[in-house]
Amino acid sequence: MNIYGTWNSSILEEEDFAQELLLHLQGIGKYVRAMDIVEYLDREEVKSRLKLTKTISLATAQRWMKNIGYRWSKTPTGQFVDGHERADVVEYRQVVFLPIWAELLSRTRIYAASGNECVVQPPSTRRVIIWNHDESTYYANDRRKIRWVHKSETAVPYAKGEGASLMVADMVSPDYGWLRSPDGTETARVLFKAGKAREGYFMSEDILKQASNAMDILEKHYPDEDHVMVFDNATTHLKRADGALSARHMPKFSPKHGDKWDGTDWGERRQPKNWGVEVPMGDGTFADGSPQSLYYPEGHERAGVCKGMGVILEERGYEGALKIRAECPKFQCEKGATRCCCRRMLYNEPDFVGVKSLLE
Numbered sequence: 521m522n523i524y525g526t527w528n529s530s531i532l533e534e535e536d537f538a539q540e541l542l543l544h545l546q547g548i549g550k551y552v553r554a555m556d557i558v559e560y561l562d563r564e565e566v567k568s569r570l571k572l573t574k575t576i577s578l579a580t581a582q583r584w585m586k587n588i589g590y591r592w593s594k595t596p597t598g599q600f601v602d603g604h605e606r607a608d609v610v611e612y613r614q615v616v617f618l619p620i621w622a623e624l625l626s627r628t629r630i631y632a633a634s635g636n637e638c639v640v641q642p643p644s645t646r647r648v649i650i651w652n653h654d655e656s657t658y659y660a661n662d663r664r665k666i667r668w669v670h671k672s673e674t675a676v677p678y679a680k681g682e683g684a685s686l687m688v689a690d691m692v693s694p695d696y697g698w699l700r701s702p703d704g705t706e707t708a709r710v711l712f713k714a715g716k717a718r719e720g721y722f723m724s725e726d727i728l729k730q731a732s733n734a735m736d737i738l739e740k741h742y743p744d745e746d747h748v749m750v751f752d753n754a755t756t757h758l759k760r761a762d763g764a765l766s767a768r769h770m771p772k773f774s775p776k777h778g779d780k781w782d783g784t785d786w787g788e789r790r791q792p793k794n795w796g797v798e799v800p801m802g803d804g805t806f807a808d809g810s811p812q813s814l815y816y817p818e819g820h821e822r823a824g825v826c827k828g829m830g831v832i833l834e835e836r837g838y839e840g841a842l843k844i845r846a847e848c849p850k851f852q853c854e855k856g857a858t859r860c861c862c863r864r865m866l867y868n869e870p871d872f873v874g875v876k877s878l879l880e
């Protein structure tokens with residue numbers, strides 16, 4: 521005999537059934553409804569297996585959703601951060617970034633809630649305006665942010681191609697709001713339909729164009745202040761100039777065969793990994809200021825081929841570099857270590873350290 525409610529709760533208490541229901545819902549995807557449970561229990565085979573005469577009510581299904589871990593709430597979102605605690609990142613932050621940032625902040629205007637400046641600085645102070653870069657992509661189904669969210673769900677980046685999308689990127693400051701010329705005709709805003717084909721295209725190049733356009737507006741209309749543009753660490757903001765020095769993926773040894781600069785003719789399955797450089801890198805610099813080619817010179821039997829980290833370091837006077845390991849596990853070198861691995865050594869060389877991203 522089924523006493524409505526009591527019976528319903530007890531069947532859900534069976535671990536197997538709750539699990540079955542959860543699997544069914546997860547199979548449906550991101551947007552699940554309590555109605556899906558109602559419909560599931562209305563299937564003939566389910567009904568007969570569970571010895572049900574009819575399905576449950578929507579209100580019961582909503583209660584069940586909660587019992588199996590769903591909440592009617594916003595899609596989880598999150599910031600993705602990486603590398604915060606790496607020793608070299610921490611050191612850069614403490615020694616280089618924070619002091620500069622503190623100096624800049626001391627020259628910004630600070631506003632009270634009334635909108636008036638609350639710290640009055642000497643009139644001779646050259647003011648600093650901080651412009652934050654902000655980009656957002658709006659997806660066609662964004663209006664469905666509130667839905668049944670299972671407790672096991674964590675924030676995931678939008679999957680590419682999840683509906684049509686619109687990208688907006690702009691710069692904003694507390695002093696002036698959006699970056700515009702005073703008459704509003706010139707603007708830093710960039711707006712376009714990203715679409716699947718263009719996804720990932722609003723990248724380095726567009727960001728650079730936008731930044732340079734923003735600088736033009738600032739120089740023309742706001743020349744009496746210092747302007748600081750703040751970008752987040754999205755990889756699209758960190759692209760370096762073609763040909764810039766990079767030790768990131770450089771192998772320790774020269775490719776053993778072939779005479780292409782990047783070893784791509786080494787032979788199948790034996791190519792060194794892509795170094796993330798698309799054209800040969802420019803010259804490095806020896807301590808005395810003279811140039812060091814990272815590739816063997818004309819006339820050498822391996823002319824044009826990358827020397828590899830070992831030889832590059834040996835030429836710089838680090839005897840025995842060829843015997844030092846290429847890289848510490850996961851490149852997590854011991855704090856303060858300078859000669860632990862070839863990659864760390866090359867990273868610390870002034871000419872490699874000094875490479876700036878294009879945005880800088």
Ligand SMILES: [Zn+2]
Nearest residue numbers: 848853860861
């Ligand atoms: Zn190391």
